[in-house]
Amino acid sequence: MQGEKLGVVGSPVVASWAMSEFLRSYLVVFWFGLIALLLASLLLGISVLIRPSNPTREKLLTYESGVDPVGEGWSQSQIRYYVFALLFVVFDVEAVFIFPWATQLERYAGFGLVEMGVFVGVLLLGLVYAWRKGVLRWV
């Protein structure tokens, strides 16, 4: 791959070239997002031309099993997974730390293994604590 030249030469010209190569691969991501929007817009545009548009008051009512809607649609609901959300953030951040370690495990060998054993052990302890506290129930 061309990007490897960065480590060999390291001159600013090559560096900027490698940088643009890096950004270009993310430009592909942008194109892909754009084509998704274009495809959907194209089909929706065709649809606008051939579909009927005949809104009536009843049609625009919020659907609620055939009866007139009661109260606001944006009703307050109990957010049961508040604790789950907190736990999720904790575990997700920990997972981000595990990834770089996983790619370099061959180099770290036994030392890295012990380190990660402690890390995952603490993580598991946290889960066990939450479990014992009874927050892993969907009440």
Added chain:
Amino acid sequence: MNALLAADLPYWVQSLLRVLGGLVAVLLPAGTIVYLFLFKMMSFMQSRLGPMEAGPYGSMQLFAEVGKWLQKEDITPARADRTIFKIAPLVVLASTFLLVAVVPFGPDAWFTNFEAGVFYMLAVSSVSVLGILIAGWSSANKYSLLGGLRAAGQLIAYELPMVLAVIGVIIQAGTMNLQGIVVAQNGGEIFGWNGLGNPYILTQFTGFIIFMIAVQAELTQTPFDMPIAESELVSGYMTEYSGFRFLTFFIAEFATAGVFSLIASVLFLGGWGVPFAWFDWKSIDDISDWMNVVGPLIMFTKMMVLAFVIMWVRFSYPRFREDQLQRFAWKVLIPISLVNIMITAILKVAF
């Protein structure tokens, strides 16, 4: 670098080819899955024929469906948050396209070759739930709101097992580049025997099962389809959608099923490659150019097998209850996947 495309084509032609390739890579699996599995396989499993009128064995049914949905009236409820309501299906569809951008289809046939491809994949895979959440919220409908919240709760629970299951693969491959993972599998060996390479489904079977369960949950396919539970919530976050916007959700759902199958086959089944020992290839540079043509076909075959499994489970199992879903994720999948990581790491260091 991309030998097929980059040789002498200007950048805009490359981009155009990539984008066209991306369209094919999203729409072809989606169409095949919907026709073969959703129309035909489900019908046969339920002792009926399924669509038979449009074309031979109903094979033109998809085009008939698109034509039908294009003519449907597009209703936006008076109380809905109009702009967000209209954007939500596009967000869900866009996330599918962003996800396919990272899948490699051959030694040179890739769209993007990120060093941290697995990170990108995991990050983008949760964008669709954002679309589902805003769809549920903006509809101003109680069913939709509940469906959207359930979808968010499900994402939170099943994102983690998926992330942790992938770590086992990364430990074995030693790289986060998806192309590198494919090469590591096909160039690998099992106890010195390299006739099969080392597809990680053999060594990471636990991880594979956890990954597929999490995929099932992220796709909201049936054992995990509480967000669109029709017997409780009408159709959840899609209740207020009609016409082509509804179809956009539908297409995105099955296109994402296809893309996740592609990613699972890259991570666990060896991706586009054949075992390198068959042709005496040593590294990715030795691979013959014809793999760029055969590779996508191999990927498509593996994708169909995995999509079959996803749909098979979908048609076979009854729906979980919401508390069962959370309990299963937190008390079964996450502990198992953490233990799996440690065992994999110990074995990797030991051998």
